[in-house]
Amino acid sequence: MNEDSPVQILKSNVWNSNPIFIQILGICSTLAVTNNLSNTFIMTLGLIFVAAFTNITVSLLKNIIPRKVRMILQTLIIAFYVIIVDILLRAYLPEISKALGPYVGLIITNCIIMGRAEAFAQSHGPLISAWDGITSGLGYMWVLMVIAFIRELMGFGTLFGITVLPAGFTPWTIMVMAPSAFFLLGTFIWVAKTIILKQEGGK
Amino acid sequence: MKKDSLLYTVIISVVFAFLFVFLLSLAYGATKGKVEENQKLIEARAYLVAAGIEVDDDMDIEASFNSSFPNFDTESAYQTTTVNGKSVVVSPFQGNGLWGTITGVIGLTSDLKRIVGFEIVSHVETPGLGGRIDEAWFKEQFKGEYAANGIVVKHGGSGGDTDPDNGQVDGITGASRTSDSIQVIVNQQIDKIKIELGGTN
Numbered sequence: 001m002n003e004d005s006p007v008q009i010l011k012s013n014v015w016n017s018n019p020i021f022i023q024i025l026g027i028c029s030t031l032a033v034t035n036n037l038s039n040t041f042i043m044t045l046g047l048i049f050v051a052a053f054t055n056i057t058v059s060l061l062k063n064i065i066p067r068k069v070r071m072i073l074q075t076l077i078i079a080f081y082v083i084i085v086d087i088l089l090r091a092y093l094p095e096i097s098k099a100l101g102p103y104v105g106l107i108i109t110n111c112i113i114m115g116r117a118e119a120f121a122q123s124h125g126p127l128i129s130a131w132d133g134i135t136s137g138l139g140y141m142w143v144l145m146v147i148a149f150i151r152e153l154m155g156f157g158t159l160f161g162i163t164v165l166p167a168g169f170t171p172w173t174i175m176v177m178a179p180s181a182f183f184l185l186g187t188f189i190w191v192a193k194t195i196i197l198k199q200e201g202g203k
Numbered sequence: 204m205k206k207d208s209l210l211y212t213v214i215i216s217v218v219f220a221f222l223f224v225f226l227l228s229l230a231y232g233a234t235k236g237k238v239e240e241n242q243k244l245i246e247a248r249a250y251l252v253a254a255g256i257e258v259d260d261d262m263d264i265e266a267s268f269n270s271s272f273p274n275f276d277t278e279s280a281y282q283t284t285t286v287n288g289k290s291v292v293v294s295p296f297q298g299n300g301l302w303g304t305i306t307g308v309i310g311l312t313s314d315l316k317r318i319v320g321f322e323i324v325s326h327v328e329t330p331g332l333g334g335r336i337d338e339a340w341f342k343e344q345f346k347g348e349y350a351a352n353g354i355v356v357k358h359g360g361s362g363g364d365t366d367p368d369n370g371q372v373d374g375i376t377g378a379s380r381t382s383d384s385i386q387v388i389v390n391q392q393i394d395k396i397k398i399e400l401g402g403t404n
Contacts, residue, residue, distance in 0.1 A: 032331040065219075066212045073219055080223040084230055091234035094241035098337075103330050177377060178331060 004124065006131055013135035016196070020143040021189045025111040030144055031181040033103055037160045040148040041141075042096055043103050046089075048137030050081045051113045055133035057081075058121040074117045075108075082108045112136055147184045151175045246295075246308075249322040253293045253310035255286050255346070256320075280399050283313070291319050294396055298388030301380045303327040305336070309392055311350070315400070318354075321345035321389075333381030344372040345389075353390040356382040 019025045026047075033043050057077050058065075065073050086104045089097035097104070107113070116136050121129040152158055155175030157165035174180045205211060247268040251258050254271060258264070271284050272293075281294035290313035297306040305326040310319035321342050328334045335341060347367045348354060356374045357364055364371050374382030 032329075035331060061219075064206075064215065066206050066215060068207070069212055069216050073216065076219060076223055080227060083227055087227075087230050087234055087238075090241065091237040094245065098245065102327050102334065106330065173376075 004128060006128070009128070009132050010135045010138075013132065014139045014142065018139045018143065018192070019112045019115070019136055020140055020185075021192045023112075023115070024189075025115055026140055027185070029103075029106055029110060030147065030185055031178045032106070034144055034148040034181055035151045035155055035176050037145065037148045037152050039100060039103065040144050042100060043107070044137065044141035044144055046082075046085045046104060047107055047110060047112070047140060048134055049085060050078065050107055051116055051133035051137045052130045053081050053133070054078050054113050054117050055121040055129035056126045058117040059124060059126040059129040062122050070122070071114075071118070074114055078113050078117070079108050112140055143188065147181060147188065150184055151180060155180070246324055249295075249308040249324050250282070250293055252322040252342075253308040253320040254284055254291050255310055281396055286319075289313075292396060292400070293319075294392060295324075296388055296392040298384065298391065300326055300328050300384045301333055301378075302329070305384065305388060309345075309389065311393065311396060315393065315397055316349065316351040318345045318348045318350050318389075328381045329378065333375065333378040335375050335378065336381060336385060341373075341375065348372060350389075350393055353393060354386060356386040358382065 013019070017023060020027070020030060029043065033040050054074070054077050058074055061073075061077075062070075082104065085107070086097070089100070089104060113133075116133055120132045124132070149159070152160075152175075153165070154172045157163055157169045157171055172180075244264055247264050248258055251264065251267060251271060256267065256271060258267075271286070272282050275282060281292050284291055284293060291310050292313055292315065293308060293310040295306065295308050297304055299305070303326070305323065305328070307321065307323040307325075309321050311317065312319060323337045323342065326334065326337060328336060344364070345354075349368045349370050352370060355371045357371050358374050358379055364373050
């Protein structure tokens with residue numbers, strides 16, 4: 001099958017070359033934001049938005065950007081969209097903006113966005129690049145949501161801020177702190193790689 | 204013009220930088236009023252929380268603020284109000300955190316012996332670590348805490364501090380510097396209000 005078909009891109013970004021557990025990109029935010037499902041959700045939505053629009057913009061401008069300065073201009077484009085997200089949140093969702101605080105700014109440093117701009121948008125058209133950005137973001141989102149689900153459940157006994165575990169449950173403080181994200185991410189990579197190796201072995 | 208030439212590179216860089224910053228300033232300008240309005244609400248809410256007034260989502264913050272602080276004086280370093288028959292001194296504070304300025308509002312009883320409420324308005328501490336100063340459990344600890352001799356934000360130890368009479372609150376694991384900053388900021392603010400009110404320091 002054509003490597004650049006939309007279905008193939010979806011499969012590859014969400015599973016086969018997932019940005020988190022295969023490419024190991026964007027780990028900083030994976031460790032920092034995942035102790036709370038709501039924050040993780042908004043942050044990953046922001047990332048999907050920024051990744052999609054950055055890819056479109058880079059793809060549209062790829063022919064007029066000189067190679068020498070392409071990376072610095074990509075950074076400029078990424079920063080532009082991140083600040084737009086920040087401004088929109090501040091104006092229309094002030095509560096979420098306050099809860100996220102500096103998380104939004106951290107999207108700028110997320111390697112996934114620049115990685116996709118450089119690896120995909122530089123050599124593809126705007127529409128398919130947008131799809132690549134969205135699916136990369138989805139690949140990032142689902143892994144973070146799984147980790148956040150476990151961390152919030154074990155660390156606070158809640159899901160999306162709603163208490164689900166009985167009052168007698170003792171929260172695991174370690175789950176709230178960054179080290180637990182290391183353990184969970186490590187376990188996640190282990191499980192995912194095992195499944196992938198089995199799939200390949202079965203072929 | 205050749206795409207690899209120095210001139211082209213410089214021109215393109217300048218044009219892009221100008222274009223994107225221009226678009227950003229447009230977006231900023233368009234949402235400025237809305238953002239300021241939101242900021243005012245956040246500050247008004249912080250004053251209410253610091254005064255020890257229960258704030259919930261359905262409340263009309265503006266009306267509640269106007270009735271609690273009818274004589275709000277922007278020139279003064281503190282405001283006084285009466286909540287449930289008790290006089291409260293509420294003052295905005297700011298100080299240095301680990302990465303930048305932490306601002307907020309603190310309420311003290313009129314004898315300045317206990318903290319009534321504590322709310323963070325803005326900070327840029329590390330998300331997930333120092334940023335947790337803005338979580339409810341951290342801020343709630345200050346409520347009712349004895350602070351006549353200042354407060355101590357504790358490091359280490361286990362079990363947590365639940366005694367409101369010892370002037371101690373729990374710090375944040377992995378964020379010692381931010382915890383220390385909060386201690387300094389709160390104590391400086393209490394001293395400042397003592398001097399403002401003309402009491403003996």
